[in-house]
Amino acid sequence: AKTARQVMAGLKALADRTQGQLPASGLELLGKTQMLLGKHADALKSFEAALAKDGQSLDLQINVGAAKLTVGDVDGALKLLRGVWKAGMDQLEERTRSALFRNLSSAESKGGRPLVALQLRRQWLKQHPTAVPVKRALQWAQQGLQSSESDGAFRKESLLLLKQLRAELANDKGVMQALADALEAAGEYREAALLYRELLK
Numbered sequence: 393a394k395t396a397r398q399v400m401a402g403l404k405a406l407a408d409r410t411q412g413q414l415p416a417s418g419l420e421l422l423g424k425t426q427m428l429l430g431k432h433a434d435a436l437k438s439f440e441a442a443l444a445k446d447g448q449s450l451d452l453q454i455n456v457g458a459a460k461l462t463v464g465d466v467d468g469a470l471k472l473l474r475g476v477w478k479a480g481m482d483q484l485e486e487r488t489r490s491a492l493f494r495n496l497s498s499a500e501s502k503g504g505r506p507l508v509a510l511q512l513r514r515q516w517l518k519q520h521p522t523a524v525p526v527k528r529a530l531q532w533a534q535q536g537l538q539s540s541e542s543d544g545a546f547r548k549e550s551l552l553l554l555k556q557l558r559a560e561l562a563n564d565k566g567v568m569q570a571l572a573d574a575l576e577a578a579g580e581y582r583e584a585a586l587l588y589r590e591l592l593k
Contacts (some may be wrong), residue, residue, distance in 0.1 A: 396424075396425040396429050397425075397429070398430040399421065399425050400422065400425045400426075400430070412579070415445070416442040416445040416446040416449070416452070417442075418442075419438050419439070419441045419442035419445070419467075420438070420442045420451070420452060420455065422438045423435045423436075423438035423439040423442065423455060423459065425529065426438060426469045427458075427459065427462070427485050432459060432462040432463050433463055435459050435462075436456070436460060436462075436463055436491075439452060439455045439456045439459050440456055440554055442455075443455075443456050446569075447528045449482060450476050450479065450483070450488060451488055451491075453472050453473075453475065454472075454473065454476055454488065454491050454492050454495060456472055457470075457472035457473040457495055457496075457499070458467045458491070458495045459504070460472065460525060461498060461499055462497060464505050466499060468478060469495070469499045470496075470499045470503055472538055473492065473495055473496040473499055474496070476492055476496075477492065477496060485543045486520070487518065489519065489520070490516065490520050490523050491527060493512055493513070493516035493519075493520070493523075494516070494517065494523075497510075497516065498514040500512060503535070506535070506536075506539070506546065507545055507546050507549060508555065510532060510535075510536050510549045510550065512550055512557060513553070514549065514552060514553045517529060517556060517557070517560075518556060519552070521560045526557065526561065526564060526566065526567065527566075529553065529557055530554075530557070530566060530567065530570055531558075532550075532553065533550040533551075533553045533554050533570060533574070534550075534570070535550070536549055536550025536553070537550045537551070537574055537577070547578070549573070550574065551571075551574050554567065554570055554571040554574055555560035555571065557571075558571050568587050568590065568591055569587075569591060572584045572587035572588050572591065575587065
């Protein structure tokens with residue numbers, strides 16, 4: 393927060409010298425400092441002003457989408473973030489891809505599409521295994537396993553997420569325990585037994 397306030401002061405001084413006209417990059421930085429300080433509505437205005445100056449920037453589109461999400465405009469966030477998603481992931485840098493996965497999955501979840509959100513999160517972890525703390529990923533899986541959706545798709549996706557975590561974190565006992573319990577609940581007793589046996593070593 394202290395650094396954010398220092399950056400904000402520097403940007404204000406720059407704006408004073410340029411008749412209040414910051415470039416898109418300056419407005420984007422201002423928006424980021426405002427987000428860090430909890431000034432979400434102000435951040436949204438800054439990001440939108442930056443996007444007005446550089447409408448082709450995918451980074452700015454993601455930032456505006458994320459800011460809309462923080463002020464409760466889920467539909468607006470989804471429209472922007474889905475647009476970036478449809479434009480194609482190949483042209484995005486790793487950091488930008490991760491930001492898109494994070495914000496789009498949150499927007500889909502808040503928009504009432506938890507299965508889509510979980511599918512996005514599994515893709516996110518597949519591409520960026522260290523982007524999310526293991527504890528958070530396990531929470532996502534548990535939510536799906538406890539779902540009452542009749543078709544079982546949510547629970548199936550959660551089991552796939554746990555198997556993916558297991559492949560990436562072979563020695564993590566928390567992941568092993570969660571996967572063993574999920575396999576047992578799904579009736580995959582042999583695989584569950586093998587994991588339980590490994591946990592007891």
